[in-house]
Structures are given as structure tokens and as C-alpha cells.
Amino acid sequence: MGGGAGLERNHNRSVRKLIRRKGFRTLLGLSGTYKGLYAIVLVLQLGVTASALLFAETNRRLFDRMPGPGGELYGLLACFVAFIAMGLLFGLLERVFNQIVNTNVVFRMRELVLIQLTRLSLSHHENKHSSDSKQLLFGDLEAFKQFVVFDVLKLCTLPISFISVGIYLMTVHPVLGLIAIVVGPLQLLSSVLVNRTLKGLIARQREHGGEVFFHMGETLSGMREIKMNQMEGAVASRFRRVCDDGIRLWVAIEKLHAYRELVRAIPEKAGYIVGIGVGAVMMANGQIGAGGLVAFITLLDKASAPFASIVQIINSLQRVAAGAEKLLDVMEMEPEDDGGGIGLPPGAPSITFERVGFAYEEGRTVLSGVSFHVPAGATVALVGPSGGGKSTVVKLLYRFYAPSSGTIKLNGVPLQHYAIPSLRANLASVSQDVYLFDGTIGDNIKIGAEHAGEADVRRAAELSQSLAFIKKQPQSFDTRVGERGIRLSQGQKQRIAIARAILRKASIVVLDEPTSALDVETESMFQSDLHEWAGDCTKIVIAHRLSTIRDADYVVFLEDGEVREAGTPQELLREGGRFADFWQKQEIKEFVS
Numbered sequence: 001m002g003g004g005a006g007l008e009r010n011h012n013r014s015v016r017k018l019i020r021r022k023g024f025r026t027l028l029g030l031s032g033t034y035k036g037l038y039a040i041v042l043v044l045q046l047g048v049t050a051s052a053l054l055f056a057e058t059n060r061r062l063f064d065r066m067p068g069p070g071g072e073l074y075g076l077l078a079c080f081v082a083f084i085a086m087g088l089l090f091g092l093l094e095r096v097f098n099q100i101v102n103t104n105v106v107f108r109m110r111e112l113v114l115i116q117l118t119r120l121s122l123s124h125h126e127n128k129h130s131s132d133s134k135q136l137l138f139g140d141l142e143a144f145k146q147f148v149v150f151d152v153l154k155l156c157t158l159p160i161s162f163i164s165v166g167i168y169l170m171t172v173h174p175v176l177g178l179i180a181i182v183v184g185p186l187q188l189l190s191s192v193l194v195n196r197t198l199k200g201l202i203a204r205q206r207e208h209g210g211e212v213f214f215h216m217g218e219t220l221s222g223m224r225e226i227k228m229n230q231m232e233g234a235v236a237s238r239f240r241r242v243c244d245d246g247i248r249l250w251v252a253i254e255k256l257h258a259y260r261e262l263v264r265a266i267p268e269k270a271g272y273i274v275g276i277g278v279g280a281v282m283m284a285n286g287q288i289g290a291g292g293l294v295a296f297i298t299l300l301d302k303a304s305a306p307f308a309s310i311v312q313i314i315n316s317l318q319r320v321a322a323g324a325e326k327l328l329d330v331m332e333m334e335p336e337d338d339g340g341g342i343g344l345p346p347g348a349p350s351i352t353f354e355r356v357g358f359a360y361e362e363g364r365t366v367l368s369g370v371s372f373h374v375p376a377g378a379t380v381a382l383v384g385p386s387g388g389g390k391s392t393v394v395k396l397l398y399r400f401y402a403p404s405s406g407t408i409k410l411n412g413v414p415l416q417h418y419a420i421p422s423l424r425a426n427l428a429s430v431s432q433d434v435y436l437f438d439g440t441i442g443d444n445i446k447i448g449a450e451h452a453g454e455a456d457v458r459r460a461a462e463l464s465q466s467l468a469f470i471k472k473q474p475q476s477f478d479t480r481v482g483e484r485g486i487r488l489s490q491g492q493k494q495r496i497a498i499a500r501a502i503l504r505k506a507s508i509v510v511l512d513e514p515t516s517a518l519d520v521e522t523e524s525m526f527q528s529d530l531h532e533w534a535g536d537c538t539k540i541v542i543a544h545r546l547s548t549i550r551d552a553d554y555v556v557f558l559e560d561g562e563v564r565e566a567g568t569p570q571e572l573l574r575e576g577g578r579f580a581d582f583w584q585k586q587e588i589k590e591f592v593s
Ligand SMILES: Nc1ncnc2c1ncn2[C@@H]1O[C@H](COP(=O)(O)OP(=O)(O)OP(=O)(O)O)[C@@H](O)[C@H]1O
Pocket: 126, 360, 361, 366, 385, 386, 387, 388, 389, 390, 391, 392, 393
């Protein structure tokens, strides 16, 4: 029992700690926007209590006085109708306004959390599964909303209705008042009894919610691979196991809830039995009238309801505590530094890497002592075996991550001195895995250059060799591409991504295997047009295909995170080192294929 009490104290402490957190105040602060609506709900809740009190008082008068047919009886009956109608009306309005507050708060909170997620660094998202964020946006926020909307409101009105009902019953008879007042707090015992077990189960339930999101996300995103590899059966049986766990967990929780409800209801029902027994004796002794007893019966549940609600609030606090910690962690994370810093001057900059070192995880070096220089307007090709660190160099240039040692400079100025928005506005990238949003072809080309005119979009499509296939689409530029561009071929997607990069008119262009999905003819057209749209830009080309590297001014051969060789393609070929070896193997590979 001592351990249970200790755990209870810990739980209360952790809830108190949560309530004091900055993220909690940010989310709760949102409710401040709806002060007016909250006030209306509070008044309506009090209206419901007032209707109940007036209804009980009408009962008391009716049964105490037992008036014969006539004005008083009809008056009391009219009061019955009026107070019942009043209770129903207040109840209805309270529900409607509660839902209005609820809907507003939950959507605004979701907006706040989503905005915060977009402000966090890419490293945060790369280290998490997207199901974690879904769990935050749906599961955890729902629990949080339940607390912020319903429970906070109840916590405000419950004391008022408990005190007013208690005082009223005291005036009926102190003994009946006392019974009503004692019955309420006794119900809280039920929470103490099951709290410990329930808390563990609820934390597990939250984790399980994450697992469900995880499996659903993986299945839906990997549908093509599932079908191609005939994984339907395996996926179904894995998800069945998750669902079986879920059923066991939910049933265990519901059983505990039912047990708690039973324990909670015992004092209430005992209150009825004792109250009616004592009341009947007092009535027989002439100490109270029949009306007093009827008023007691009518109101006892109103006196105990606040405590029944507190039991529910404790339950919802447990849910909030299980998920809120993660939600608040995200809300309190420092967003990517987007202010401060200088803007990148117009024109193509030079890029310098000076002994740059980097590790995604402690102890696993990905880049070490990487140094190279690309003069303004020149093209550098990053070449090397898979996993050598080429894409990581680009991520550092975007400032998605910061180097753990060394410096990256643009025009001789350290990268961190530039404001991120200005830096990224000057970078255009075509990567190997193209992401298209579910919109029209035109919208997808205009991403990052929303104000571009129709003529510019068309020109970008022309230079990226996309125009011909776009014209063949049913609605040309207005054709929808489907989720992730599912209705287009890989090569078509890549060409749209190239058009998108062209339209951005950036001063640094990053081409990460930009033509890997293009046929030889389209690729050579792309290479010749590259000079036209990116001639003045500083270009970083990541390529395995030597056809893409041929025209580079400078080659950096990266292997195991280190620069093995650097120089012009001709120099490196003459030296006959790793690059020349790579080139030869590539030629044989291209010949064989
Ligand atoms: N987000 C990440 N978290 C942890 N490790 C990562 C992450 N991204 C890449 N790595 C690791 O960093 C190393 C370099 O990866 P990178 O993608 O830069 O190589 P690459 O040369 O571009 O490879 P490829 O030619 O196959 O695209 C690899 O060992 C990879 O496993």
C-alpha cells in the first residue's frame, strides 16, 4: 500500500511537472483565444445545475404541501415543465457550444503542432518514423484536447455545482446535506484503487497506438513492394498480431474502467440507501416533509456527479500524461534557426569545404577532413562508391545538419553566417528520389517559385525535356499527378523535378543523379540544355554515370567519407588512381549493359 501511495505521489508530481511546462502553457494558451466561448459554456453548465436545483425545489414544495386542484398545483406543475425544459435547453446549448470550443481548439492545436513539426530540423524527422508524428497529431492531441476542453471546463464548474447542491440539501436537512457531501469524495477512492495498474496499461496503450500507425503507414506506403513480393499474407498476419495485442489491451483497460465504475458507484448507491432510510425515519418522526426526501433523491446524483467527473478527469490526465510528455517535448524543441544571418549576395557563389567532419550518430564518422573548393560558376562532380558521403555533403550545404568539425564557406563566408531562408532560396536541387505532391503538373513545377508566370513554367518544361509528354497528358499542365506522382513514370517525375529546379533560378544547383531515370537521348538533351539554364550557377553534380561527370570542371572522389582524389577529370584519369579505376569499371559496366 505504501508503494502504491508512493507511486500515486510520483504520478501527481509528474502531472504537476507537465502542467508547469512551457509547451503545456503554449497549447493551453490557445484556449485563451476562445475565452468568450469558454465563458458561455461555463454559464450554460451553471444553468444546467440551476435547473436541477429549481426542479428539486419544485418537487419539495409539491410533496410538502400536497396542494389540491387549483392555482398552486397548476403553478407547480407549470414550474416542473418550465424547469425540465430549461434543463434540456441549457444541456443542449452546452453540448453545442462545447463542441464548437472542442472543434476549434483541436484543429488549432493540430495546426500549431504541424507548424512546429515543419520548423524542426530535418535531422529530427530523419531520426523518427513518420508514425511518431501521426501519433502526436492524432492520439496524443486527442487526449490533450479532452483535458484542455472538457476537463478544464468541468474543473471550473464542478465545485460550484457541488457547493450549491450541498448548501441546498443542508437547508432541507443538515443530515441529508451531510450524506450528500460525504458520498462525493468517497468515490475518489475508486481511482486510488485502480490507478497504479491503469497507468501502466494506458502508457502501453499509447505505445500500441504508435505501433498501429507504424504498421498502417508501412503497409500503405509500401503497397507496390508488398504486391510485387507477395507479402500480403505476412503483412496481414503481422497486423493481426498487433490487433490481437490491441484487443487484449483495450479489454483489460475497459475491465478496469468497469471495476472502477463499480467501486465508484458503491458510495453513491450507499448514499441513496442511507439517505432514503434516514430520511424515511425523519419523515415518520415529522422532522422533514415528503418533499425534502424527494428533493434529496432528485439531487443526490448532482452532488456526487462532480466527483464522478473527477474520477474521469484523473483517467484523462493519465492519458494526457502518457502522451503529453512526447507532445510537449516536440512543442518545446528549438526550431531550426531561421532568423538572423546575412542574405546571400546575388550571383553564383564559390563553395569551399575546409576539413569538414561529420557524424549522424556519435562514434560513426561519415565525413572526415573533407576539403575542396568550387570557384563561382564552376561544376564540381562528387564521385565515389555508394555510401561514401556524397549526399551528406549536400545536406551540410543545405544546413540540414551542422558539421562536427571544419567549416563550409560560400564566397569565403562561413555558411552559418547566412540566413537559412536566403541560403535555401538560392539552392535548387534535383535528387534521385523525386517527391511530387498530389497536385497538378503545373503546381509541382511551381513549388518553390509560386509566383512564376505561365511562360516561365512552359520554358522550364521545355528545357527539362518535359513539354512533349506534358502536352500528351489529358489536361496538359493541369493534369493531377496522384500521390507522390504515382501516375507518372520515373523519368517523367525526374523531368518535372528538373523543371522545378530550373524555375527556381537559384545560384547553386545540386544535381544528385539527376538523369538516372532518363533514357540516353533525353539525357544528352538535358546535358546540352544544362548550360542554358544553369550555365552561370555553381553546380554540384553527384553521379555514378560518367556521362554526367565528363563536363565537370573538378572531380572530388569520396570514399568512406574521405576525399581520396581531387582534380579535373583529365588529371585524375592520367594519374590512374581510384577515379580512373572507377571510370574503367563504369565503362565496362555500361558496355556490358
Ligand atoms: N539520416 C541518416 N542517419 C544516419 N546515417 C545516415 C543517414 N543518412 C546517411 N547515413 C549514412 O551515412 C553514410 C553516407 O551516406 P550518403 O547518403 O551520404 O552516401 P552517398 O555517397 O550519397 O551514397 P549513394 O551513392 O548510395 O547515394 C552511409 O553510411 C549512410 O548509412
